[in-house]
Amino acid sequence: MDKRKTKVVTNDLKGLKLLAEWLGKQGVALTEVHGVLEATGVYHEQAALWLVDAGVTVSVANPAQAKDFARGLAVRTKTDGVDSVVLARYGALVKPQPWQASPLEVRELNRQEKATVSGVPDLVQQSLDTHLAVLKQEIARLQTAIDDHIDHHPSLKADREYLLTIPAVGEKTANRMLAVLPSRTFRTAEQVAAFLGLVPVEHQSGSSVQKRPHLSKNGDARTRAVLHMAAVVATSYNPDIKALYDCLCARGKTKMVALGAAMRKLVHLCFGVLKHQQVYRQNVAVLA
Secondary structure: OOOOOOOOOOOOHHHHHHHHHHHHHOOOOHHHOEEEEEOOOOOOHHHHHHHHHOOOEEEEEOHHHHHHHHHHOOOOOOOHHHHHHHHHHHHHHHOOOOOOOOOHHHHHHHHHHHHHHHOOOOOOOOOHHHHHHHHHHHHHHHHHHHHHHHHOOHHHHHHHHHHHOOOOOOHHHHHHHHHHHHHOOOOOHHHHHHHOOOOEEEEEEOOOEEEEEEEOOOOOHHHHHHHHHHHHHHHHHOHHHHHHHHHHHHOOOOHHHHHHHHHHHHHHHHHHHHHHOOOOOOOOOOOO
């Protein structure tokens, strides 16, 4: 019989401490726990960091993978209680790799990037025009803080310089990739592309149902938006990406499919210059 105990706590430091105390009362040491969290924007990060520091082995599941796993269990109900059971079974059966916290300087960069995107803080609400003006000033201030933060960390500064040698990669794209690439242990560029939702998904059933491939779009939409604009520029100014884009279009692929491939190629180039710690070098090679 499926036996389990549950405990509901708030997603803050007080709730996490209560969770640790509750586990202790169950006779469970934190070092024996494998916690599985679902990636939920900024909301899982504090819990993941606190649990890791407390000795818990933590895994962060991609929401799309967790959803597919639930479907495999024939689970259609969507509640916090059901989700927790699904994640527990996911951890027990799949045994996902442990999550590793990013270096402190990368975490700080992520926080500043998120603050920039969300337009924090909202200081003035007297009128829409005044509100927008304040937000624009705050975004400019936070962007300056991001640049200053990178400049004060030699490793981040050096990595940004490598990224900026790639034609079509500007400061905004470089900053986004700096916030993404060191945040997890990516062993291959393909893993990065999958994490960002840039891998093509096919839908085929027999000989009668065959839809056009589309991007999975499982990852961060903000990063994809930045890469999309950079890829558009790259199809004209980056020799490697231009060659790939032109070849795919010549073979009859739609412009959206070719652009998706250009976005993946751009991720590969970013991953490559950081992995090998060298500037971009043109290497025109079109791979099917």
